[in-house]
Amino acid sequence: MPPKPSCTAATLSLTPTAVSPMFQARSIRHCRACGAPTVYRMPADDTRERAICTACETIHYENPLNVVGTLPVWEGRVLLCLRNIEPRRGYWTLPAGFMELGETTEQGALRETLEEAGAEVELEPLFTVLNVPHVSQLHLYYRARMLSDRLDPGPETIEARLFDEREIPWDLLAFRTVRYTLERFFDDRRAGRFGTHSADIA
Numbered sequence: 001m002p003p004k005p006s007c008t009a010a011t012l013s014l015t016p017t018a019v020s021p022m023f024q025a026r027s028i029r030h031c032r033a034c035g036a037p038t039v040y041r042m043p044a045d046d047t048r049e050r051a052i053c054t055a056c057e058t059i060h061y062e063n064p065l066n067v068v069g070t071l072p073v074w075e076g077r078v079l080l081c082l083r084n085i086e087p088r089r090g091y092w093t094l095p096a097g098f099m100e101l102g103e104t105t106e107q108g109a110l111r112e113t114l115e116e117a118g119a120e121v122e123l124e125p126l127f128t129v130l131n132v133p134h135v136s137q138l139h140l141y142y143r144a145r146m147l148s149d150r151l152d153p154g155p156e157t158i159e160a161r162l163f164d165e166r167e168i169p170w171d172l173l174a175f176r177t178v179r180y181t182l183e184r185f186f187d188d189r190r191a192g193r194f195g196t197h198s199a200d201i202a
Contacts, residue, residue: 026051033058064136067177068108069096070144071185072121077162078182079146081116083174084158091174094141094181095119095160109142117160118152121145128181129198139177139201143185143194176201 026040028051036055043050043059051060071094072079080092095116099108106123113119121144130139153160163169165186173179180199188194 028060028062031056031058032060062136064133064138066099066105066108067096067137067139068099068105068112068141069094069139070109070113070121070123070142071127071181072113072117072119072144072146074146074149074162077164078168078185079117079119079151079160079162080168081153081156081160082158083156085156088174090158091172092169092178093174094178096139096141105140106142109140109144113144115154116157118150118154119160120147120150122147125194126196127194128177128184129196130177130180131198131200132177133200134202141177141181 026049028038030036031038031053034053034056036053038051038053038060040049040051042048043052051062052058053060079095081095083089083091083093095113096109097112097116099105100111103111105126109123110121113121124143124145126140127143128139128141130141132139149162151160168182170179173182180197180201184197185194
């Protein structure tokens with residue numbers, strides 16, 4: 001009988017995390033409905049300050065962004081992309097990006113993998129769920145089985161390559177979410193069972 005998948009989670013804190021200056025809230029200066037200036041104040045029956053239009057009183061909400069991607073594997077090797085855009089141009093990453101309106105997390109992960117690496121994959125179970133509160137993002141990575149080793153990277157990628165574990169450029173990975181996901185993947189593979197992992201990334 002195959003081993004059952006596991007689920008692990010890092011210790012969570014209820015203390016709010018400071019937001020990076022690149023991703024500060026309070027960035028809505030004009031109403032999206034009528035164009036008038038907004039002010040930040042706490043609406044009735046709310047617990048946070050929101051951008052409220054000074055003319056039509058529309059309340060605008062700022063919410064975290066979802067990043068979706070894959071950890072594609074071909075014959076034991078992992079697919080990484082060398083970024084051609086900022087931030088972290090010239091560093092290696094898993095194929096991933098922001099969800100678009102009207103798509104599911106699975107659709108977004110498949111789209112990003114095709115756009116960034118030109119790789120066709122079959123999604124496997126969700127692998128990592130990573131809170132990145134300092135940039136107000138949630139990162140979701142799926143394990144994925146590559147259908148072939150054909151790669152055709154798009155303009156956001158300098159190069160797409162397959163790596164054995166010993167070849168992973170650990171010092172040149174673009175993001176901590178990528179490192180965490182790769183570490184858990186190789187740990188799980190050695191253990192002979194893949195789970196779903198969650199963590200807060202500082």
